[in-house]
Amino acid sequence: MAVITTSVHPNGLEYIEVTSELCYARILLQGAQIDSFIPKGQAPLLWVSSADDYQPGNGIRGGIPVCWPWFGQHPNPGWPQHGFARNRQWRHLSSEIQDEVVTLKFVLPLLEADRRFWPHNTRVELHCRFGQQLRVSLININLDNHPVTLTQALHSYFPIGDIHQLVARGFKGAHYIEFGNGPYAQTTDDVHFVQETDRVYNGLGDEQQLQTPHGVIVVKRAHSQSAVLWNPWIEKSQRLSRFNDDDYLQMVCLEAANVREDAVTLAPGERHELTTEISWQI
Numbered sequence: 022m023a024v025i026t027t028s029v030h031p032n033g034l035e036y037i038e039v040t041s042e043l044c045y046a047r048i049l050l051q052g053a054q055i056d057s058f059i060p061k062g063q064a065p066l067l068w069v070s071s072a073d074d075y076q077p078g079n080g081i082r083g084g085i086p087v088c089w090p091w092f093g094q095h096p097n098p099g100w101p102q103h104g105f106a107r108n109r110q111w112r113h114l115s116s117e118i119q120d121e122v123v124t125l126k127f128v129l130p131l132l133e134a135d136r137r138f139w140p141h142n143t144r145v146e147l148h149c150r151f152g153q154q155l156r157v158s159l160i161n162i163n164l165d166n167h168p169v170t171l172t173q174a175l176h177s178y179f180p181i182g183d184i185h186q187l188v189a190r191g192f193k194g195a196h197y198i199e200f201g202n203g204p205y206a207q208t209t210d211d212v213h214f215v216q217e218t219d220r221v222y223n224g225l226g227d228e229q230q231l232q233t234p235h236g237v238i239v240v241k242r243a244h245s246q247s248a249v250l251w252n253p254w255i256e257k258s259q260r261l262s263r264f265n266d267d268d269y270l271q272m273v274c275l276e277a278a279n280v281r282e283d284a285v286t287l288a289p290g291e292r293h294e295l296t297t298e299i300s301w302q303i
């Protein structure tokens with residue numbers, strides 16, 4: 022029988038745990054950030070740095086940070102990288118259990134102070150479905166009387182065992198921008214990692230795989246015109262917050278996104294749902 026419990030981390034962060042016949046999962050109310058998902062009998066599907074000490078106010082270095090309402094650096098100096106949703110307290114809306122599959126829904130309450138960054142009347146929710154797979158949807162509804170444009174990502178960190186042995190598959194035919202250069206055509210289906218990698222793909226199919234020494238992680242995307250593939254490699258690892266120097270050996274991010282020219286514009290009343298679904302290939 023699935024059990025849903027709420028607890029508080031010693032540093033003050035509230036989280037919800039799901040334990041069912043199908044999986045274990047944990048989600049922090051700060052950022053609505055899932056930091057653990059372990060399908061029953063299988064290895065963890067999300068990676069978190071052991072350097073992160075779970076301080077309130079900082080997004081956690083791992084799991085699935087929600088990047089919203091912009092991805093990356095904002096052109097306005099001093100605005101937070103990847104938007105403000107990942108550092109803010111979300112509200113738990115509902116829990117549902119059906120055949121051991123648990124669905125938790127969250128909303129980000131927009132505050133008066135947020136109008137500086139986001140002067141729009143929109144509703145943003147995160148729906149998390151914990152079964153044998155993990156499905157996460159970021160939902161935007163434009164309640165305003167003018168069109169609203171946003172960029173976004175579900176910034177998933179995956180445990181890949183050994184970056185030197187990782188093969189990311191399913192990239193042929195897409196194009197990518199890297200370090201502000203490109204677009205480059207991706208001519209091979211496989212991506213290997215030999216240096217810092219920070220690519221924004223578009224024109225990708227809706228499924229990629231991460232072939233690791235411990236199995237294949239399947240990453241599906243829906244209503245996601247872009248995907249970000251990131252490994253910081255040696256030098257950037259040393260500059261990253263809450264990240265060990267050698268963490269780059271064990272993680273990669275493959276993010277369901279809508280960024281750059283794939284920004285989402287919602288007409289008044291329009292709704293958009295960005296989804297990612299992850300699992301171990303059986």
Ligand SMILES: O=P(O)(O)OC[C@H]1O[C@H](O)[C@H](O)[C@@H](O)[C@@H]1O
Pocket residue numbers: 102103219220249250251261262274
């Ligand atoms: O350190 P953060 O703000 O969490 O960003 C971590 C990373 O996020 C994305 O993957 C970007 O493409 C990278 O350029 C960035 O370094």
